[in-house]
Amino acid sequence: MDRVQDFIASIHPYDALPEDELARVAGSFARREWQAGEVVYTHGAPLDGLYLIESAGVEVTDGNGGLVSVLGRGNSFGERGLLADGLAATTAKVTRAGTVLMLPAEVFQGLLESSAAFARFFRRGRGAARGGADIATLKVADLLGRKPVSAAPETTIAEAARMMRDAGVSSLGITGEDDALLGLVTIRDMSNRVVAEGRDSAAPVSEIMTRDPVSLPPGALGSDVLHSMMERRIGHLPVVEAGRFVGMITQTDLTRVQAVSSSILIRDVAQASDVAQMAEVTARIPDLLVSLVAAHQRHEVVTRLITDIADAVTRRLLAMAEAKLGPPPAPYLWAACGSQGRQDQTGVSDQDNILILADGADPADPYYENLARFVSDGLNAAGYVYCPGDMMATNPRWRQPRNIWRDYFRGWIDRPSPEAQMLASVMFDLRAIGGDGALLAGLQAETLEMAAKNSIFVAHMIGNSLKHQPPLGLIRGFATIRSGQHQGHIDMKMNGVVPVADLARVYALKGRLSPVNTRARLEAAEDRGVISGSGARDLIAAYDLIQTLRLENQAALVRAGRKPDNFLSPADLPDFERSHLRDAFVVVRSMQSALGQGKGMLS
Structure with a gap:
């Protein structure tokens, strides 16, 4: 019993039980060794209780034989049936010999009634409030x-x-x-x-x-x-x-304030036993967006909370992949770029990611390809669609040892072709998500230092940052899309957010600044004196307005029963907001002009 108690004490929600209750529950578990190939239960059969894996591998399939999940140490299974009619909703088969614990059904049901932690954990927080302005959005x-x-x-x-x-x-x-x-x-x-x-x-x-x-x-x-x-x-x-x-x-x-949806979603992702359950969780992100916008949360809070969910999904998929594939042959780092890297995801996001392997690792090893495919497919199923530009770890080019990545960066900096500028722009937004963070930390600092010293590369990056222009038309109007589905609209991402993100990236490069988030880069650039105080304040204010209107438009689309996107019709805005949005775009255009002429920067 001591061994069982020590084990479950490290597993949530058992770790929330008082010590005497923990001992009682430990004594209730039955412990059995299972051989590979044995069936724990079949679909539709009465369940004896809740199963908890101590050391075995278990494969769970649905009533049609379709794979539901691959489980390992610390994972539970059987709760779906116990929470319904007591009959197994799946079939569970042992794939790797080991030990599985079983908590009798009556003890499990008793814990659901007596322990709030148990109820929250196994009922997945269904029906929980959608509030968005409580703990998660308050400052520490x-x-x-x-x-x-x-x-x-x-x-x-x-x-x-x-x-x-x-x-x-x-x-x-x-x-x-x-x-x-x-x-x-x-x-x-x-x-x-x-x-x-x-x-x-x-x-x-x-x-x-x-x-x-x-x-x-x-x-x-x-x-x-x-x-x-x-x-x-x-x-x-x-x-x-x-x-x-x-x-x-x-x-x-x-406990003084009510927990909010972002934390509930994070918890549900961490507890998901398969990709389908994670997709159910991420399907609630638009509702979270609506509640956060309705609570008038700052845009950087909204995008940070939404990005935190993507990070949790990625880490859960990595854990599921390792449970399926076994431990990696050598350490790796999964890193995100794009909006996830910058922590500014909204209600619509694709995936941009890479794998950095430890030096000496074989990038052709099928393990890493299978890992990348499992995680990328899982992200796509969870709503983070495949990158149109194939900037994903499934692409062998972006799944390489650290020394190769160092060569990539050095080559882009030494030979700044148009493709190199584009790739460097993406890679400067890298952020570690799962695995060995040390594989990126030193590499990123080294690359930033090397790039900042190369004046030709910096000049090319400045030129690249001016390619996306704000949608300004003549005579105080907007340059809207002229034809197609989004005629009369402006793209708030490509012509609003991206120009500011490109400027902030150049400022970070010039100042050797470590932040990746766009707003944090602008603030750091002001603090370091890379740009003038007035210029920084104007650009931050412009960025705040652009992002806020972008999120408000997405929330309005969700409330109307539509999928969120980045296209906004200026004609739908009140005159006051339309005027201020144009002023914001003018600020961005002015800062682009100053950067292109070598003005507005103090170093």
Whole structure:
């Protein structure tokens, strides 16, 4: 039973159970070794309970024999039937010998009634509220409930415990000079590392603290708190500003406000057992868009939350692929470019991704091709359609070892052809999504430095950034599309957002700036003095208006029962908004002109 308890304690939602309840549930599991080829249950058969994989591989198929999912350690199956009529909705067959636990149906049903965490997890949050203006969209600074409680590292364990008791808190920040955060101590640490181990309470608290804990800045979003806590299974997150410990976010703080849909969608994606379930989750993104826009959330908040879902889908697909294919022959990194890389996805997005393999890995190994195909097909099924330009890891060209990627970048920089400029523009927006992040970090910094030093390449990048022009017509009008399905409309992506993104990328290159997000690049360019303060403020304001109207138009399309797109009719805007949108495009055109003439940049 101890072995079972240790195992389920690491699996959600069992990790949310009180310790005595966890022990009781562990004792309820039946444990059995299964051989490859054995059938756990067949479609339509009565279910004995919920199954939880400890070490086996299991393939789940539907009533027609179609593959539903491939499961591995930590995955559950059988819950669909248990939540319905008690009959199996699928067939489960062991593909790799190992151990499978079974929780009796009556115990499972009892947990659904007694544990909110269990109910949320297995019922997938169906029927949950669609609100979009609560935790996920608040700043971390707005979630802080009290002044931070901290102690020096030499404080005794006993005194630290008294400080927590007297302040009524469950955690303590351990700080050094200038309030620098050194570590974190929680009530659980007091129990597990002091009482359970018989440690001397006169010892310094530094002996039991968690060193260099995960932290967030005050400007981070509440969604960052939720996602970090869910992914790392932690209940306390220190808040650090400029190296100083300024507060603590706990699960208690989060209960003060209602969780919102982006977090529910992230959770449902993480729990999805197959691509079909993920597609059901991502189908709710347009509703999330509508609720966020209706709540008047800033465009950078809306696009960040929507992109977080795409990131979670990608990571879940990578995990499912490895469960199916086995561990990779060598480390890899899955990176996104395009709108996902820049964290500005909206209600309509295709996929742009690459694979960076560790040096020495064989790019012709079928494993990586199969991995790329599984993830890319899954993304497409989940609504992130295949890239029209084939900028995907399924293309062998974009599935190469790190040293080859270094050669790619060097070649594009040394020989800036039109194709090289286009590819470099895409690749400068890369962001690590899953795998070994170190494969990109050093490469990206090295490439940025190399590119910034090459004045010819920078000049070509500037020229490339001027290709997409704002849709300005004569006599204070707009240059709308003249024919076809979108006649009378303007493309708010290609002629609105992309010109600003191209400018921001050049500013980042000139200033050797690390941010990838467009708005963050503009802010960093102003801070670094790459562009004038007035120019930066005007361009940021123009970008804010363009993105806001783009999202509002997409939300209106969804409310009208249509698919969101990037085409807006200026004639549908009130005179005030139409005038300001044109002014925004004028600002973008002016900044393009200044960049092309070498003006408006301070370095």
